[in-house]
Amino acid sequence: MARPPSDSPAVPRGLAAHNLGFAYRQKRVLEGLELHLKPGEWLALLGPNGSGKSTLLRLLAGLLQPTTGGVYLEGRPLGGYSSWLRGQQIAFLPQNGGYPEDLTVEEVVALGRIPHLGLLGREGRADWEAVEWAMQQTQVSGFRHRRLPTLSGGERQRVLLARALAARPRFLLLDEPTNHLDLHHQVEFLALVAGLRAQGLGILTVLHDPNLAARADRVAFLMEGRLLAQGRPAEVLDQSLLQRVYGAGVRVHRVKDRPVVVLEE
Numbered sequence: 001m002a003r004p005p006s007d008s009p010a011v012p013r014g015l016a017a018h019n020l021g022f023a024y025r026q027k028r029v030l031e032g033l034e035l036h037l038k039p040g041e042w043l044a045l046l047g048p049n050g051s052g053k054s055t056l057l058r059l060l061a062g063l064l065q066p067t068t069g070g071v072y073l074e075g076r077p078l079g080g081y082s083s084w085l086r087g088q089q090i091a092f093l094p095q096n097g098g099y100p101e102d103l104t105v106e107e108v109v110a111l112g113r114i115p116h117l118g119l120l121g122r123e124g125r126a127d128w129e130a131v132e133w134a135m136q137q138t139q140v141s142g143f144r145h146r147r148l149p150t151l152s153g154g155e156r157q158r159v160l161l162a163r164a165l166a167a168r169p170r171f172l173l174l175d176e177p178t179n180h181l182d183l184h185h186q187v188e189f190l191a192l193v194a195g196l197r198a199q200g201l202g203i204l205t206v207l208h209d210p211n212l213a214a215r216a217d218r219v220a221f222l223m224e225g226r227l228l229a230q231g232r233p234a235e236v237l238d239q240s241l242l243q244r245v246y247g248a249g250v251r252v253h254r255v256k257d258r259p260v261v262v263l264e265e
């Protein structure tokens with residue numbers, strides 16, 4: 001598929017926020033954000049409850065309109081893309097997303113193909129191959145005929161991740177994707193992210209666990225709607241920053257140069 005031409009050469013390629021601000025009615029939630037997600041990288045977004053992480057993801061997915069500044073995909077304002085084209089390039093897994101309760105796992109995952117179907121809604125072989133691939137990647141094929149209300153929280157989370165993957169997007173925005181996942185599936189999630197990165201996907205995950213975030217290529221720290229820091233995990237996840245945000249009970253150790261965050265008694 002041909003890429004749309006760039007309108008804004010000053011904005012970096014990939015998915016970028018420039019001077020991004022947002023307010024819910026009169027309530028300012030984000031201000032002056034500069035963020036850049038490159039193809040083939042994993043960026044982890046951390047920050048306390050209510051700091052604006054989910055709002056930022058919704059802006060990057062094109063589901064909210066910026067109050068100031070903008071979001072750009074390949075240098076072009078996101079608002080200039082049709083919702084079809086946007087949905088083919090950017091997939092979003094919300095924190096508490098709904099799902100149709102009467103559909104099977106396979107049918108819910110197939111919903112991820114909607115941006116590729118066009119007005120007539122006709123699916124073809126490529127669509128079912130993408131659905132199979134997404135179910136395999138997230139290990140949900142074994143219960144493909146069950147309905148979501150009958151699944152455990154972690155199983156359901158993996159199905160919704162598969163729905164996002166089925167779009168075969170170039171950028172993946174995941175809001176707390178490891179919620180409900182046991183340790184085994186967290187390890188599987190890390191392997192999945194590594195594989196997707198190697199295929200050139202840009203991945204942005206909101207996480208609360210700094211030890212998972214430490215596995216990312218870069219970490220960005222949001223507090224009260226502003227970016228406090230962004231950079232390599234070893235640079236950003238330091239004790240003074242974490243104590244400033246979360247309080248004195250947080251300690252950072254180093255294991256093979258990787259930060260390991262522990263809570264003190």
Ligand SMILES: Nc1ncnc2c1ncn2[C@@H]1O[C@H](COP(=O)(O)OP(=O)(O)OP(=O)(O)O)[C@@H](O)[C@H]1O
Nearest residue numbers: 024027029047048049050051052053054055056095
């Ligand atoms: N639809 C809305 N209308 C008004 N205010 C909202 C709305 N959604 C979120 N907010 C407020 O915006 C702020 C940022 O919320 P957001 O959900 O983006 O934070 P978050 O960092 O994702 O939080 P958490 O870690 O708890 O999920 C919060 O103060 C929240 O109360």
